[in-house]
Amino acid sequence: MHITYVVHVEDKPGVLNRVSSLVRRRGYNISSLTVGHTDTPGVSCITIVVEADPSAAARIEANLYKLVHVVRVENVTALPTVYRFLALIKVSASVETRTQIMQIVDVFRARVVDVATDSLMVEVTGTDEKIDGLLDILRPFGLLEVARTGQLAMTRGNAARGAAAKAAAADDAVDSAVVSFSV
Amino acid sequence: MERLTGAEILWDCLVREGVTDVFGYPGGAILPAYDAMLKYPIRHVLVRHEQGATHMADGYARASGKVGVAVATSGPGATNMVTGIATAMMDSVPIVCITGQVGSKLIGSDAFQECDITGITLPVTKHNYLVTRADEVAATVREAFLVAKSGRPGPVLIDITKDAQQSSCLYDWDAAAPSDDVVRRVSAPTDASLREALALLGQAKRPLVLAGHGIILGEATAEFRRFVDTTGIPVAVTLLGIGCLPASHPSNLGMMGMHGEAWVNTAIQEADLLIALGMRFDDRVTGNLKTYALNAKKIHVDIDPAEIGKNVPTDVGIVADLGDVLRAWQPSLTRLDIADWRTRVDTLRGDAAVRDIKNMPDDGHLYAAHVIHDIWRATNGQAVVVTDVGQHQMWEAQYYHHEQPRTLITSGGLGTMGFALPAAIGAKKACPDAEVWVVVGDGGFQMTMCELATIAQENLKINIAIINNGYLGMVRQWQEFFYERRYAATPLLSPDFVKLAEAFGIQAHRIERRQDVVPAVDAARQHHGAVLFDFRVEQEDSVFPMVPAGADLHKMIRRPSPLAETGADR
Ligand SMILES: Cc1ncc(C[n+]2csc(CCOP(=O)(O)OP(=O)(O)O)c2C)c(N)n1
Numbered sequence: 001m002h003i004t005y006v007v008h009v010e011d012k013p014g015v016l017n018r019v020s021s022l023v024r025r026r027g028y029n030i031s032s033l034t035v036g037h038t039d040t041p042g043v044s045c046i047t048i049v050v051e052a053d054p055s056a057a058a059r060i061e062a063n064l065y066k067l068v069h070v071v072r073v074e075n076v077t078a079l080p081t082v083y084r085f086l087a088l089i090k091v092s093a094s095v096e097t098r099t100q101i102m103q104i105v106d107v108f109r110a111r112v113v114d115v116a117t118d119s120l121m122v123e124v125t126g127t128d129e130k131i132d133g134l135l136d137i138l139r140p141f142g143l144l145e146v147a148r149t150g151q152l153a154m155t156r157g158n159a160a161r162g163a164a165a166k167a168a169a170a171d172d173a174v175d176s177a178v179v180s181f182s183v
Numbered sequence: 184m185e186r187l188t189g190a191e192i193l194w195d196c197l198v199r200e201g202v203t204d205v206f207g208y209p210g211g212a213i214l215p216a217y218d219a220m221l222k223y224p225i226r227h228v229l230v231r232h233e234q235g236a237t238h239m240a241d242g243y244a245r246a247s248g249k250v251g252v253a254v255a256t257s258g259p260g261a262t263n264m265v266t267g268i269a270t271a272m273m274d275s276v277p278i279v280c281i282t283g284q285v286g287s288k289l290i291g292s293d294a295f296q297e298c299d300i301t302g303i304t305l306p307v308t309k310h311n312y313l314v315t316r317a318d319e320v321a322a323t324v325r326e327a328f329l330v331a332k333s334g335r336p337g338p339v340l341i342d343i344t345k346d347a348q349q350s351s352c353l354y355d356w357d358a359a360a361p362s363d364d365v366v367r368r369v370s371a372p373t374d375a376s377l378r379e380a381l382a383l384l385g386q387a388k389r390p391l392v393l394a395g396h397g398i399i400l401g402e403a404t405a406e407f408r409r410f411v412d413t414t415g416i417p418v419a420v421t422l423l424g425i426g427c428l429p430a431s432h433p434s435n436l437g438m439m440g441m442h443g444e445a446w447v448n449t450a451i452q453e454a455d456l457l458i459a460l461g462m463r464f465d466d467r468v469t470g471n472l473k474t475y476a477l478n479a480k481k482i483h484v485d486i487d488p489a490e491i492g493k494n495v496p497t498d499v500g501i502v503a504d505l506g507d508v509l510r511a512w513q514p515s516l517t518r519l520d521i522a523d524w525r526t527r528v529d530t531l532r533g534d535a536a537v538r539d540i541k542n543m544p545d546d547g548h549l550y551a552a553h554v555i556h557d558i559w560r561a562t563n564g565q566a567v568v569v570t571d572v573g574q575h576q577m578w579e580a581q582y583y584h585h586e587q588p589r590t591l592i593t594s595g596g597l598g599t600m601g602f603a604l605p606a607a608i609g610a611k612k613a614c615p616d617a618e619v620w621v622v623v624g625d626g627g628f629q630m631t632m633c634e635l636a637t638i639a640q641e642n643l644k645i646n647i648a649i650i651n652n653g654y655l656g657m658v659r660q661w662q663e664f665f666y667e668r669r670y671a672a673t674p675l676l677s678p679d680f681v682k683l684a685e686a687f688g689i690q691a692h693r694i695e696r697r698q699d700v701v702p703a704v705d706a707a708r709q710h711h712g713a714v715l716f717d718f719r720v721e722q723e724d725s726v727f728p729m730v731p732a733g734a735d736l737h738k739m740i741r742r743p744s745p746l747a748e749t750g751a752d753r
Binding site: 013014017018021022025055058059062063065066067068071 | 301302309310330364365367492493
């Protein structure tokens with residue numbers, strides 16, 4: 001199954017390498033990874049989606065916490081969470097098809113960000129499925145180039161921290177009836 | 184505040200961390216540090232290979248509980264350290280390795296002896312640092328020591344560029360204190376989990392403690408002893424747990440696992456409760472996980488949350504300092520009502536004793552087990568024994584009965600051949616008054632025997648017992664058992680070890696008969712300098728019992744019994 005962690009890390013050289021190397025070394029596959037700044041200076045946010053058995057979730061979290069530069073790990077998999085991807089799509093567009101494409105773009109609440117004589121560039125954000133859907137519909141027009149990001153994730157409301165702790169405890173229950181730790 | 188160079192700051196910080204001895208080898212990129220070292224109260228041991236430096240730092244740390252320090256230059260000096268760092272990582276040993284690096288302007292340019300050692304050691308260090316400025320040195324060193332020894336200890340590497348060593352800056356040790364966030368505080372164990380564990384203990388009819396390295400690393404041997412004495416619970420130890428409870432203690436059953444005692448492994452399979460303290464259910468102690476201790480509930484106490492449930496599902500997992508847990512349990516403990524269980528364990532034990540090679544009549548051959556047994560008797564079980572990896576390591580664990588923690592020093596997790604000789608140098612430096620013995624195979628000895636020169640140069644009193652069987656013995660044993668005796672690449676031609684030692688100015692003797700062992704060992708103990716023994720032991724002897732890799736823990740290959748040869752023996 002896919003487990004999504006939102007990992008806040010100190011913005012030190014090599015920190016991304018440490019996180020990805022750890023996941024690889026423990027034998028799990030990373031299916032998506034996104035890095036960016038947070039609004040706290042010196043702290044970056046890594047959203048990492050790992051393919052693993054649910055029983056491994058708490059252990060991966062515990063391993064991440066062993067990295068000195070990791071500030072906070074949230075397993076958001078079981079929480080009410082907004083997931084987003086972003087894609088830039090360059091699609092061929094002739095004078096005849098341009099209007100049609102722009103209507104489709106509207107329906108998907110995407111935006112045209114560049115117009116050339118024979119193509120359009122579309123920016124779309126949303127879930128993976130939505131982006132796939134848009135691509136399917138645009139494909140017949142001729143896709144020239146597609147760039148997609150990894151996944152971003154943020155828990156809804158302010159339930160995150162408390163709920164994350166509870167979710168982690170629930171994960172432990174898979175392995176152990178009673179586990180006490182806080183990190 | 185004074186103005187110092189990065190190199191001076193490095194040594195000043197090390198001295199303030201309590202470092203008195205370092206093990207190292209110089210070279211261009213670390214030269215400024217070496218030059219500055221002369222001004223500081225540091226004893227430096229010149230090793231013969233940087234792998235040796237890391238094992239020495241490791242042996243130093245294991246023997247003393249202090250952080251060991253190794254130093255090397257950039258490039259090949261640094262890469263030579265990797266095996267020793269990985270060894271320390273697997274066994275949770277706190278060491279700090281300091282490497283020189285090319286000038287910061289040259290990094291990334293494939294400069295002479297440049298090597299990305301922080302990249303290379305990323306998966307085998309607890310943490311590592313690249314320091315490119317003198318004003319980062321103090322904070323880095325202070326943090327490195329804290330990281331190495333806190334929580335589950337481990338190796339830390341600091342790579343310092345040459346210009347960071349050479350340039351100067353204002354030095355304020357106090358201001359460089361590490362932040363609290365560096366260390367993950369383990370919470371006190373929760374009452375609920377502690378109570379839950381005690382409830383399981385109260386209900387158990389056949390409880391058993393699995394005692395590991397964590398008891399020694401966590402300095403909790405006194406608390407553990409009290410726990411065992413109060414409850415009367417039997418104890419099985421891991422290889423690295425040896426010494427956490429005296430071997431002579433009536434509750435100490437001995438070592439578990441692949442070459443553990445048969446009664447110990449059988450007891451694990453029959454137990455209804457396992458209390459794992461500071462051990463990690465390594466595959467060498469569990470055998471086949473699908474059939475491992477199926478009758479037992481499991482309580483697992485470890486300081487590392489990532490260990491709980493990793494290999495074996497647990498009923499109660501407690502992530503905390505072991506001493507805290509044992510102290511919290513102590514007031515509620517009572518003597519367990521497990522007389523039947525103890526009788527059962529004693530029966531298992533009696534059955535195995537008749538097969539013990541130690542109890543077999545002398546047939547004129549010299550067996551490794553005899554040699555170890557005789558060294559144990561001659562040293563009253565009080566020596567610090569540093570072993571290498573292989574058959575002799577297992578025989579040592581079986582036949583040298585350790586009474587104190589930190590008296591068996593051995594590479595468990597990584598199983599690094601070549602560990603013993605350098606690690607013994609570290610142990611001797613840490614405990615100059617201890618009687619230090621090396622027990623090593625003819626194969627592993629030749630991996631790091633260059634450190635004989637270090638022993639000679641440092642004038643160290645270390646006794647070296649080469650268990651010479653003419654083979655890479657442990658591999659030969661696997662070939663005998665599992666590859667129809669096809670001895671591919673295991674017969675081993677060795678130099679004349681006696682002459683070799685003498686070339687280093689070290690006294691040496693070849694011993695071929697049982698009756699010569701004790702007198703020779705006694706004489707060696709009286710000799711002021713190092714002594715090396717070439718014990719010519721039975722060549723095709725095997726370590727029993729043996730649980731083949733991945734087999735069920737109770738399906739051991741037993742030593743053929745001389746008295747009762749029955750079908751059930753295998
Ligand atoms: C560095 C390294 N290389 C290879 C091995 C695999 N190995 C494990 S035991 C062993 C044989 C050791 O032979 P020797 O040192 O003569 O000791 P003995 O088993 O005969 O006591 C080997 C090759 C290892 N553990 N470490």
